[in-house]
Amino acid sequence: MIAELGRYLIALALLASLLQMFVAWRGAELGGRNAYARAGKAASEIAVLAAGVAMILLIASFLRSDFSIAYVAANSSIEKPFAYKIAASWGGHEGSMLLWCLILALFGYGLARSGPRDDGLRSRAVSFQGLLQTLFFGFLAFASNPFERVSPVPLQGAELNPILQDPLLVIHPPMLYVGYVGLSTAFAIAAAGLMQKTPGRILAAALRPWALGAWTALTAGIALGAFWAYYELGWGGWWFWDPVENASFMPWLLGAALIHSSIATEKRGAFPGWTVFLALLAYILSILGAFLVRSGVITSVHAFALDPERGVWILGMLGVSAVAGFLLFALRAGSLGEGDGFEPTSKEALIGANNLLLAATSGVVLIGTLYPMLLEMMGGATISVGAPYFNAAATPLLLIAALLMPLAPFLPWANGGLKNGVSQMRAALMLIPVAAVVIAFLFAGASPLAVIGGAIGVWAISGAVMDLGQFLPVAMARGQKLLVIGRVMAHAGVGFIALGAAADASRPPDQNVALAPGESVSIAGRELRLDGVSRADGPNYMADRARIVVDEGEGGVMSPERRFYAVANQTTREVALKSSIAGDLYVSVGEARLRSDGTTAFETRVAFHPLVWSLSLGAVFIVLGGALALTGRLRAHAPVVQRDRATKPAEAV
Amino acid sequence: MIVFILLTALIGAAAAWRLATPFLSQAEGGAGRFMALIIAPVVLLGALGFYFVNGEPDTPGAPYASVADRLAQADPATLSPDEQEARLRAILRENPEDLEALRLLGRFLSRSERELEAVTMFTRALRIEEDPRLLSDLGQSLVVLNDGQVTPEAERAFEAANRLDPTLPEPAFFLGAAYYERGERNQAATVWSDIIARLDEGDPFRAAIAARAADLLSRPQGGPGSDGAAPFADAIAAGAAPEDLAEMMVGRLEARLEEDPEDLSGWLTLARARWAQGDNQAGLAALDRARAQFEDDAGALALIAAMRTAFDGEEIEP
Incomplete structure (x- = not known):
């Protein structure tokens, strides 16, 4: 019953x-x-x-x-x-x-x-x-x-896919869905505003907290997924430009653009149409993500339904939502009003540039994700678009956005102020070449893009620190400290992610070796010796657990596992990580092989991920920043449009 | 079914009431009451209508506890193999140290070609009691798991089983197989002869082991412990015909047996080679020589008899 x-x-x-x-x-x-x-x-x-x-x-x-x-x-x-x-x-x-x-x-x-x-x-x-x-x-x-x-x-039962049986996967999907689905509120408010002919400023103020909350949850969901992929899939990476990862990244990029453009719209009436368009598009891309995961059009570790009939349903929902939203936009965008003008070096201009870059990145990712599928549908060859395309096309755009990001808080609304802003940030600017030299020295063989990325990361972090020093006292006096702290943390988080990604891109080559008990492998100046392998069965799986001694015990012991889930008839690798300030030592064990001399050797993957903690810290900072900004926003009970009349333009973002 | 209908009616009524309430305030007047009157049946019937598109109100649930209860009550003989497995697993969930359930489940899994799970069951059982049959089952599962190879782990299991109960045929057979895989044919022949000699004449294992051992021991020796074709390198280089090469090899084997007639495997190989060459008389003569050589060894005689049976059945391959 x-x-x-x-x-x-x-x-x-x-x-x-x-x-x-x-x-x-x-x-x-x-x-x-x-x-x-x-x-x-x-x-x-x-x-x-x-x-x-x-x-x-x-x-x-x-x-x-x-x-x-x-x-x-x-x-x-x-x-x-x-x-x-x-x-x-x-x-x-x-x-x-x-x-x-x-x-x-x-x-x-x-x-x-x-x-x-x-x-x-x-x-x-x-x-x-x-x-x-x-x-x-x-x-x-x-x-x-x-x-x-x-x-x-x-x-x-047939058992849940074993790679999904992981503590992070318990909270990753709910968090991701809060993000995806939360963007529906921005869609609903934007569509309602168009229907009601609500002025853009009021509409932006209404949808901003919902978009911010959803985007924060989406960030947490994506970060949890990336961390899960890093330690559970055993592939040794945290981002693979997998179509489904891209499907979550696109609404994230547009969500980030939306929460920034809605600030400009709310404060100065700038970009009202763009803000509403982003609110509609971000949720439509969320449904596109659902379509990619559930229709069977792509093959991915995330694709958990391969049913074209369901794909048609989701396509129908996507169509209804898109037609309803964009038709309303086409008919009613004029009712949103126009904002005051602004100079090319004002805060609005920088937010606009940031929005263009984020939207362009989203477009680049969309093309790379859908192109193989569309080509195949039109009878073309079966191809895959991988990391080389995305790294070459998307990463530079993101780096430019990260380069501009720290400047925005130092620019005034409406009026030009680049010279003044740059002069206030001189100390942080000087860090860029210093950071580039240090990174190039520490990571010999790092690509130019990685060196630039790392330097921009350092610039973003130092810019955030200066932002805090400059604006927190004023914000505290005005009761807006959470908004400023939230902004600073989110911007610093972007810097930490850039730094971590640059360091990880410059890591030493992974080692894939077959080790018999007693044999060793070296990576990043550490020696890892396979001490032995024992059985370590769990409630619904059988497992071989390797005991790997690092630097003859001085570096501790690592215990990766290879599990066999009998009901699902599937094998997984449980990675062992040893984290330090320098980075993560990463070991996974695979199949056992009988050598001709009678010894048993185990496939072993060893990697060293430098500064990978910086990625996690960046994600935590962004999530906390988003949560603090949202809390600050909710605490400021009065509508921000009214409150802003009493504040000077450059003081609150 | 009645409970389900009552429950859905109750839920539907509560939802209808909640939706209609805003229209029932005095300010809404008659139009509000009319709206409430429309909404209430829409909710009650609409939800049921959507439900009955694919609802199955008559289908009962089947939680595991009730399924396990039914299996426990049933006569095991009437259960399907899957139900028997489920029943054994249910017993083990209740008592993870039930030795008999572990043994039966291990064997069931082994028969179902789920050797890895079978190994786990036998290992669990052996943690409770060191039993020669369990050790033998474990070893056999390991052999199947490793594509027929007697791995060191399997050999240890067979050795332990053999030590605890030397009359068990399977451990001895696989211990012989381990020797054979290492190229130690004489030791393999000794182990197999011993176990065959210990088994009763009518024991089906006796004939099966003898047939398999005769087949293995009579194969031309290659791999570990053999010289391969090295002694005939010159002849090969000179372009000798395959049949000439075969004759040279068999002749060399004959010469070696004249020097060392205690090599049972050698006699069986010679007999098989001659038979395969079409010289049946020479093949049978080799068997006669072997029979005379091992007349006091019942196990060896059984192996020779098995070879003869294979000749009669033309089951011999070159």
């Missing part, structure tokens, strides 16, 4: 979303403060409750190992540990779709409860959110139902 109750609740959530769309629309027509608008909010509550309880029932089904549910049978086994039974609820296509819908409904309820202050705009936004919910709940109910039954009932 649990399964059928879950299925009923999904049907109820679909109906509630449909009603939310219609009654909230009518509520907006009548001004937004009426029974229809309240009913729209009630509908959003019902959708959240129904989807939430359905999710709980799905988790309960996993914990009970009810294999009469096809999704449970396909993604779980009796032996699977408790935490991964819960995580499996969103580890496969159908369950993750339910989670997506639940988060979508939660954002719908959030909009109804704490959305734009203007009643009409809020009600209209709730209605648009209802449209998005209807599309996804419809897809869930009729094409991806996680409570679909199977007969005859299997005695054992």
Whole structure:
């Protein structure tokens, strides 16, 4: 009965979303403060409750190992540990779709409860959110139902993909979905604003906190995924320009552009059309990501549904959202108004340049991601576009954006101030050549791009420190310290990521060797000796655990594993990491091979990733920065448009 | 079914009430009440309508606990192989140290060609009790896992099994195979002869081991412990015909057996070679010489008899 109750609740959530769309629309027509608008909010509550309880029932089904549910049978086994039974609820296509819908409904309820202050705009936004919910709940109910039954009932499940059985993967998808789906609120508010002919400034102020929250969560989700890929896949990297990684990177880039352009729009009325366009496009690219992962058009470690029929559904949802959003934009963009002018060396100009660079990077990534697919569809050759293209085309654009970034806080709104800004940042600017020389010296053989990237990273970090010193006292006096600290942390985070990426790109070549017990391999001045291999079986896997002694014990012991998940009939490598300030020592073990002399040697991959902590620190800084800026924004209760009248232009971003 | 209908009706009614409430305030008047009257049935029936597109209200759930309970109650003989495996796993979940369940599950997995899992089960069982049959099962699973090769780990398992119970045929056979793989044919022949001699005449293992051992021991020696074609390098270089080369090799073997007639493997190889050359009489004569040589060795005689049986059945390949 649990399964059928879950299925009923999904049907109820679909109906509630449909009603939310219609009654909230009518509520907006009548001004937004009426029974229809309240009913729209009630509908959003019902959708959240129904989807939430359905999710709980799905988790309960996993914990009970009810294999009469096809999704449970396909993604779980009796032996699977408790935490991964819960995580499996969103580890496969159908369950993750339910989670997506639940988060979508939660954002719908959030909009109804704490959305734009203007009643009409809020009600209209709730209605648009209802449209998005209807599309996804419809897809869930009729094409991806996680409570679909199977007969005859299997005695054992097929197990969740073992590479997904990892602590980070428990929180990576929910965090990513909060980011992807959170961008739906920016879409709904932007579409509602176009429908209501809301001025651009008010619209930007309304959508900015939602976009900031979603983007922060998306950053956390992507960072968790990158870290997982680094230590779980055993490939020795944290970013592979995989199509699905790109699919998350594109809305992230546009989200970053959006939160910056919305500042310019809110403060100075600049780029209103662009800001709204970005709000629409960012969410549409999120749905494109869902299409890439779930349609079967690409092959990737992330592709967990290979079903063209579902792909058509998602393409339909993508089409409806895009047509609705862009048609409204084409018809109503004129109503957003125009801002005051600005000089080419003002803060607006730099934000505009930053937006162009981020959007251009997103376009470059989009082309590289879709080109092989489109070529194949048109009967062309099967090709893949990999890191060389993206590194050559996207990285320089990102480096220019990072180069300009630290200057922006030092420029005034509207008026030119490059000379003054550069003079204030002279000390940080002088660090660029110094950093370049130091990096070139420390990482012999580093590419010019890596040296430039590292130097720009140092510049961004020092710029952020100067930003803090310059603007924090003023911000504290004005009660805006969280906004400034958030900005500084996020910008410093970008610098740390640039530095970490540059260092990792200059790492010594990885070593792939076969080691028998007693044999050693050297990397980055460290000697790693395979001491032995023992069995280390887990609850649902068998494992060989290697004991690798670093520098004869002075560097400690590392214990990578090779696991075999019998039910899934799949082998994984569990990487061992030894972190230090210099970087990560990275070891994974593979298959055992019998040599002709009778000894058994184990495939071993050894790498050294210098300063890789800088990447993690950068991600943490950006996430914390986003969270602090959001908190600061929410604390500043009054609308920023009004408050800004009392502040001087260059003092708050 | 009734509970399900009642529950969905209750949920639907609560949702309908929540949605209709905003329209029921006094300020909304008659139009509001009319709206509430429309919304309530839409919610109640609409949700059920969406549900029944693909709903299966009659299909019961099958949580693992109830499935395990059913299997535990059932007569094992009536269960399918998959159900038997599930039942054994359920027993082990209750008591991970149930030796019999571990043994049976290991054998089931081994028969199902899931050797790696079988090895795990036998290893777990051996942690509880050192049993010669379990050691033999473990060794055999390791051999299958390694494509028929008796690895050092498997050999250790067979040695332990043989030490605990020398009457078990499988460990002895595989210990002989280990010698054979290393090119130590005489030791292999000794081990196999011993175990054959210890088995009853009617034991099916006896005939099976004898046939397999005769087949292996009568193959021309290559790999470890052999000189290969090195002694005939000159003849090969001079372009000797294959049949001439074969005759030279067999002749060399005959000469060696004249010097060292205690080489059972050599006699079997000679007999097989002659038979394969079409000289059946010479093949049978070689077997007769061997029989005379090993007349006091029941195991060796059984191997020679197995070779003869193979000749009769024309199961011999060159």
